[in-house]
Amino acid sequence: xxxxxxxxxxxxxxxxxxxxxxxxxxxxxxxxxxxxxxxxxxxxxxxxxxxxxxxxxxxxxxxxxxxxxxxxxxxxxxxxxxxxxxxxxxxxxxxxxxxxxxxxxxxxxxxxxxxxxxxxxxxxxxxxxxxxxxxxxxxxxxxxxxxxxxxxxxxxxxxxxxxxxxxxxxxxxxxxxxxxxxxxxxxxxxxxxxxxxxxxxxxxxxxxxxxxxxxxxxxxxxxxxxxxxxxxxxxxxxxxxxxxxxxxxxxxxxxxxxxxxxxxxxxxxxxxxxxxxxxxxxxxxxxxxxxxxxxxxxxxxxxxxxxxxxxxxxxxxxxxxxxxxxxxxxxxxxxxxxxxxxxxxxxxxxxxxxxxxxxxxxxxxxxxxxxxxxxxxxxxxxxxxxxxxxxxxxxxxxxxxxxxxxxxxxxxxxxxxxxxxxxxxxxxxxxxxxxxxxxxxxxxxxxxxxxxxxxxxxxxxxxxxxxxxxxxxxxxxxxxxxxxxxxxxxxxxxxxxxxxxxxxxxxxxxxxxxxxxxxxxxxxxxxxxxxxxxxxxxxxxxxxxxxxxxxxxxxxxxxxxxxxxxxxxxxxxxxxxxxxxxxxxxxxxxxxxxxxxxxxxxxxxxxxxxxxxxxxxxxxxxxxxxxxxxxxxxxxxxxxxxxxxxxxxxxxxxxxxxxxxxxxxxxxxxxxxxxxxxxxxxxxxxxxxxxxxxxxxxxxxxxxxxxxxxxxxxxxxxxxxxxxxxxxxxxxxxxxxxxxxxxxxxxxxxxxxxxxxxxxxxxxxxxx
Numbered sequence: 210x211x212x213x214x215x216x217x218x219x220x221x222x223x224x225x226x227x228x229x230x231x232x233x234x235x236x237x238x239x240x241x242x243x244x245x246x247x248x249x250x251x252x253x254x255x256x257x258x259x260x261x262x263x264x265x266x267x268x269x270x271x272x273x274x275x276x277x278x279x280x281x282x283x284x285x286x287x288x289x290x291x292x293x294x295x296x297x298x299x300x301x302x303x304x305x306x307x308x309x310x311x312x313x314x315x316x317x318x319x320x321x322x323x324x325x326x327x328x329x330x331x332x333x334x335x336x337x338x339x340x341x342x343x344x345x346x347x348x349x350x351x352x353x354x355x356x357x358x359x360x361x362x363x364x365x366x367x368x369x370x371x372x373x374x375x376x377x378x379x380x381x382x383x384x385x386x387x388x389x390x391x392x393x394x395x396x397x398x399x400x401x402x403x404x405x406x407x408x409x410x411x412x413x414x415x416x417x418x419x420x421x422x423x424x425x426x427x428x429x430x431x432x433x434x435x436x437x438x439x440x441x442x443x444x445x446x447x448x449x450x451x452x453x454x455x456x457x458x459x460x461x462x463x464x465x466x467x468x469x470x471x472x473x474x475x476x477x478x479x480x481x482x483x484x485x486x487x488x489x490x491x492x493x494x495x496x497x498x499x500x501x502x503x504x505x506x507x508x509x510x511x512x513x514x515x516x517x518x519x520x521x522x523x524x525x526x527x528x529x530x531x532x533x534x535x536x537x538x539x540x541x542x543x544x545x546x547x548x549x550x551x552x553x554x555x556x557x558x559x560x561x562x563x564x565x566x567x568x569x570x571x572x573x574x575x576x577x578x579x580x581x582x583x584x585x586x587x588x589x590x591x592x593x594x595x596x597x598x599x600x601x602x603x604x605x606x607x608x609x610x611x612x613x614x615x616x617x618x619x620x621x622x623x624x625x626x627x628x629x630x631x632x633x634x635x636x637x638x639x640x641x642x643x644x645x646x647x648x649x650x651x652x653x654x655x656x657x658x659x660x661x662x663x664x665x666x667x668x669x670x671x672x673x674x675x676x677x678x679x680x681x682x683x684x685x686x687x688x689x690x691x692x693x694x695x696x697x698x699x700x701x702x703x704x705x706x707x708x709x710x711x712x713x714x715x716x717x718x719x720x721x722x723x724x725x726x727x728x729x730x731x732x733x734x735x736x737x738x739x740x741x742x743x744x745x746x747x748x749x750x751x752x753x754x755x756x757x758x759x760x761x762x763x764x765x766x767x768x769x770x771x772x773x774x775x776x777x778x779x780x781x782x783x784x785x786x787x788x789x790x791x792x793x794x795x796x797x798x799x800x801x802x803x804x805x806x807x808x809x810x811x812x813x814x815x816x817x818x819x820x821x822x823x824x825x826x827x828x829x830x831x832x833x834x835x836x837x838x839x840x841x842x843x844x845x846x847x848x849x850x851x852x853x854x855x856x857x858x859x860x861x862x863x864x865x866x867x868x869x870x871x872x873x874x875x876x877x878x879x880x881x882x883x884x885x886x887x888x889x890x891x892x893x894x895x896x897x898x899x900x901x902x903x904x905x906x907x908x909x910x911x912x913x914x915x916x917x918x919x920x921x922x923x924x925x926x927x928x929x930x931x932x933x934x935x936x937x938x939x940x941x942x943x944x945x946x947x948x949x950x951x952x953x954x955x956x957x958x959x960x961x962x963x964x965x966x967x968x969x970x971x972x973x974x975x976x977x
Contacts, residue, residue, distance in 0.1 A: 393434020
């Protein structure tokens, strides 16, 4: 019996069973001990009413031209066209925008989610195409941890370098006495990774550490942020108060002389200004355990005891990526680094700090980094860019100045928005505000394979393929497996892969040769693989040829000889291996940041109260946590069987503490309305003591489903929490998203709830 073909996506690598040219089954890769059940969720939606099978143009735009009836995005029917009709239409619109307004009037900020496959990577294809015709306004950073991406380079000299070299679980097991997890270690998030997953390691990493004697502390409003099997101590702090708890720990370490002065002197810059702040010398407020306990609603003795335990043995401090997605999200990561420096264990096996264990599968993995090749995006023709989470500000405020990471910048005037990979109707906060902003551009173009909210709110929709319908190679910088992805299904109708779409448009614009460089897709795949193979050879390792890889299906990149210990080289010789900071050291106080003069992000870690939190309750008494979902990645495959199986009564579950539910007359399984001044959504109540009283949790990812299409103030019938979350930057330095600083209330929905229509396609007009 011949082997089944392999495919890879964000959830893992799978063997695919086919019948009559279509994928009908997916089995976990035989080398994966913990395959995710999510990936096979595509099987029941690869065809059907949600699939986009032809180029589509919104009727009002087609009949009236660019800018017509933009308030009817999400309302109008679509007209199906052929590619022969679509290509000159879109090429003409691109010429108009560029000739009239300039290339910086095009915004193509989508960073996607590193679509599985190195060649068929949607944002790279889009950006390469636009750069061949002069460029576009771009975005920087990610929704995942934008505040850290801006902040940590000032503290450590880089963020990605240390994200990709987080101390491995193999080092933690047998070395770490105490694992203190701010934001927990949510294994559900570890199902996925950017660019694909070969083998899942998060569950086994936790289990090995536990078996070796590591004790765990989960500091989170959700007990479920740590596996029950870990037996973790749960400190249910108020949301958004992690920085205060860390400062209380720092004060105890100072007050009881438990800090490592020698480490601070040799490896750190600017400890004294931080000490003065913690002790209250600068502002008269000692950041002691009592101070922190009042903010976090914890017991002061618990904070002191935790500090002593951390100092008495080898301690790993983990800070979840979610901590950056709150008001002043820069501070928790900076404070965690400062406390780890005070403990003096940075660079030692199992000690120091880590950025988000199980935030994705690779964090803490035992692997050698893959210096992978990728599709070149070409020369950037436009200098303008924005922080990724400032989309609504960009569209609503052309010409307005804003601060970002020490720069004074100006929003350009955007006339055309193009998305390929990614989905702002999932990622972005305050969807009502975004819908108002969404009316401003004259044209919105989307490459999409299914009728999600973004596609429904576009003017032009270009139907694309899924990973089952194309061949490619898959590998991540942070995963040890290289996979030869095989095409197992034909694309339905007129759906094309993104490269074919952009090649056709490039031909219409007279730049096909510049876009393709004379290469066919197979040539590009070989080129990318050969570049990667050469880089790996320069590191003293070998990879098989592409034909050999395709014969076997996969290749395992050998792991390093020793467990990964982050910053071990810096600890061994801080001069020869100096950090890329001005001082070459860990900057607990950073003069560069101080000189920016930002009151919301001064020169060392500080506590700044969020604009919305339980310490300042007004009209809305519950703190909403909109964390990552268990049954999908972001909003991907929300229409698939796995995600639908995680819903209740067809809507997103809302987890409430039984006391909060009882006070509002809410029972298990009730349809509830969650609301604040920004919007409202319907969910299904789930009562549980895994959540702190005063907190409720609605995961992200439910496709936006307004009760009145096109109305920015409409109720979301399906449970998308981003109709509730605030759209403001973390600070003037990071300008990241602040989804987790959100107060709401909830009530039992009376009457017959409106039907969920999130998965219904729009009206489609077929001409002729």
